[in-house]
Amino acid sequence: MRAVLGSVVVLALACGATVRAGQPAKLDANKLIGKWEPAPEKVEKKKDKKDEDKTPAGPPLPPTVIEFTKDGKLFVTVGEAGKDYRLDGTYQLMADKLIVSFKLPDKEVKETLTVKKLSDAELVTEDSKNRVETLRRKP
Numbered sequence: 001m002r003a004v005l006g007s008v009v010v011l012a013l014a015c016g017a018t019v020r021a022g023q024p025a026k027l028d029a030n031k032l033i034g035k036w037e038p039a040p041e042k043v044e045k046k047k048d049k050k051d052e053d054k055t056p057a058g059p060p061l062p063p064t065v066i067e068f069t070k071d072g073k074l075f076v077t078v079g080e081a082g083k084d085y086r087l088d089g090t091y092q093l094m095a096d097k098l099i100v101s102f103k104l105p106d107k108e109v110k111e112t113l114t115v116k117k118l119s120d121a122e123l124v125t126e127d128s129k130n131r132v133e134t135l136r137r138k139p
Contacts, residue, residue: 027118029093036066036123036135065138074100098125 038061062080069075074089089102093115101110116132117124123135 027093027096027115031118031120032068032093032098032123033070034068035138036068037138038064039122039134039136066135074102076102 062078064079065077067075067077068091072090072092074091076087076089078085087102087104089100091101092099096115098113098115099110100113101108111127113125113127115123115125121137123137124132125135126132
C-alpha cells in the first residue's frame, strides 16, 4: 500500500507550472478544475539490441484519477485489483505555481510544482526534482 500511495503522491505532485521568457505565465484556473489521468509514457525504440537489455521495463501503474475542485480541494484515487485508495488534499494555483498538500497517516506532504502547460485537454508539470509529468483530462 505504501508503494501505491507513494506513486500517487508523485503523480499528484507532478502537476505544476513554468516560466516563459523569464515571466510567470498567466494560467486560467478554470481549466484546472476537473478529473485528470496520467498520460501514457512515450517509449522510444532502441536502435541497438544491446541497449534493450540495459533498460528494464517497469510495471504499469494502476489506474489513477486526480480531481481538482473549484473550492481548492484535491482528490487522488488509485485503483488496484478491485480496491480503491483515495488521498484527500488541497491545492492553490498562484501565477504558474501549483502548491499541493496531502495529509498522510504519519506526515503531511507539501510540494510546489511549476505548470509548463495547461490547456483544456493537457496539463504538464515539473516538480522540485525536475521530473516532468503529463496529465490528460479524463473524458
